[in-house]
Amino acid sequence: MLDVHRLRLLRELDRLGTLAAVAKALNYSPSAISQQLSVLEAETGARLLEHVGRGVRLTAQARILVRHAEVILERMELAEAELAASMTDVTGTLRVASFQSVMLALVPGALSRLSAEHPGLRVEITQxxxxxxxxxxxxxxxDVVLGECYPGxxxxxxxxxxxxxxLEDELRMVIPTGGPWHRAKLTDLAEAPFVFDPGDTITGRWARQICRSAGFEPDVRFQSPDxxxxxxxxxxxxxxxxxxxxLWTGRTPGDLELRHLPGRPRRRLYTGVRxxxxxxxxIRAFRAALQLTARV
Incomplete structure (x- = not known):
């Protein structure tokens, strides 16, 4: 019988591309990964890897196994979910990855709800x-990821x-009150300095494209995802x-001016799970807590 753990290693190699990347992702040494895949070759009686330069690539037989590994791993999670759902208490550890604005605005409220309703559930969150x-x-x-999709x-x-x-979250221009850009429209800001996310990020590319659509290349003097x-x-x-x-959840803009961008663009926020x-x-409890917090 094929070993599920070794099938997962083969699937990760297909996804990540190198033994070193798989080893780093799963906290193994590359030699240990290689040894386990050699055992899998012996179990299947098929050659699974071909050496190409200093790396390896999957054979056609390996890709057959990868397709089945995806199904097997999903079915195992379904079995675990059904077993957990048959129990009364929601317990265990839930590992969540989120970006900053959701962590600031929604996650604390969701954690408070979960703490009150499911005290046996431990939630670990990484930005x-x-x-x-x-x-x-x-x-x-x-186990859960907070995702976002930007218009365009x-x-x-x-x-x-x-x-x-x-939820859908409107994106606006924020400018200092009383400065040279007071009450300015986007088309008036060709000479203004901007702070955007780095240009190699989705949010950074989106922000720059908004300015280009308004007819100018932005003067991005500061780059930070913070x-x-x-x-x-x-x-x-x-x-x-x-x-x-x-970002204004639980706070006010203060001395800042908020102005609508052309077309009033909105980003789509969602949760993703396997x-x-x-x-x-x-996972159902965490999603429900987030949804309730978002509606407040």
Whole structure:
């Protein structure tokens, strides 16, 4: 009988591409991964890996196993979810990856609800951007990921991920009150300094495209994914930023001006879990707590 753990290693090699990447993701040594895959070759009686330069690639037989491994791993999670659902209490540890604005606005309220309703559930949360977070989800480092989708920047659906919409969040321009850009429209800000997320991120690309659509290339003097730092630079009169409305949950803009962007763009926020784990009681409880908090 084939060993499920070794099948998972083969599946991770197909997903990540190198033995070193698999070893890093799963906290093994590359030699240990190689040894386990050699055992899998012996179990199957088929050659699974071909050496190419200093690396390896999967054979056609290995890709057959990978397709079945996906199904097997999903069915195992479904079995675990059904077993957990048959029990009365929601317990265990739930590992969540979230980005900053959701952690600031929604996660504390959701944790309070969960603490009151399911005191036996331990929730561990890591701040992470969507790309690394979803890679961690598929590698089983996380159980739930908070994702976002920006208008005009479509993201293909990830195979094996169950998505559930959370809310739509308007994105606005925020400018210092009383400075040279007081009451300015976006088209008036060709000479203004901006603070955006780095240009190699989805949010950074989206922000720059908004300015280009308004007819100018933005003067991006500051780059940071930290929304609180972005706000601080605006508050002190050094920059203009584009921020989500969710950031104002539990706080007020103060001395900042919030102005609508052309077309009033909104980002889509959602939760993502592995398809086989969507019915896990802990995941259902966390999603429900987030939904209730988002509606308040």
């Amino acid at each position: 992470a951007e969507a790309g690394p977070a979803f890679a961690g989800l598929l590698a089983r480092d996380f 920047v479509p993201e293909p659906a990830l195979p094996g991920v169950d998505e559930e919409d959370l 929304l609180l730092l972005q706000l601080r630079l605006v508050e002190t009169g050094h920059a203009v930023a584009f921020v989500p409305d969710l 398809s086989g784990s969507a019915e896990q009681p802990a």
